[in-house]
Amino acid sequence: MSCIFCKIIKKGIPAEVVFENEDVIAFKDIKPIAPVHIVIIPKRHIASVVNLKEEDEILMGKLIMTAKKIADDLKISEKGYKLLIRVGRGGGQEVDHIHLHLLSGGNA
Numbered sequence: 001m002s003c004i005f006c007k008i009i010k011k012g013i014p015a016e017v018v019f020e021n022e023d024v025i026a027f028k029d030i031k032p033i034a035p036v037h038i039v040i041i042p043k044r045h046i047a048s049v050v051n052l053k054e055e056d057e058i059l060m061g062k063l064i065m066t067a068k069k070i071a072d073d074l075k076i077s078e079k080g081y082k083l084l085i086r087v088g089r090g091g092g093q094e095v096d097h098i099h100l101h102l103l104s105g106g107n108a
């Protein structure tokens with residue numbers, strides 16, 4: 001298994017996990033581009049938005065609801081934040097396991 005995020009899910013490589021349930025895991029980005037930079041991923045491997053199927057609709061909603069919960073926990077909801085999904089190399093996606101970036105502060 002070569003997917004780095006699947007390795008994080010299976011605790012094969014360490015990450016600073018900030019939230020986890022049966023469907024979703026969220027951890028601090030290893031190279032943050034903002035004071036708050038969390039990566040939120042489904043535990044099921046889906047490479048990209050391009051690969052989403054109809055039945056993934058609820059799971060993708062769970063990613064956004066997880067971002068909302070983490071933002072509330074971090075008390076950044078009032079100030080505001082950015083949610084970002086990169087799609088494909090042209091969109092800047094480097095890790096081929098679908099993920100939502102939660103960014104706040106700095107120039108984010």
Ligand code: 5GP
Nearest residue numbers: 004015027028029030031086092093094095
């Ligand atoms: P992308 O460019 O694919 O949207 O974002 C991938 C993100 O994953 C990057 O911000 C990168 O810093 C982060 N990342 C890549 N490898 C690791 C890792 O092993 N651990 C953590 N915590 N983040 C990673």
Ligand code: ZN
Nearest residue numbers: 003006045097
């Ligand atoms: Zn994966």
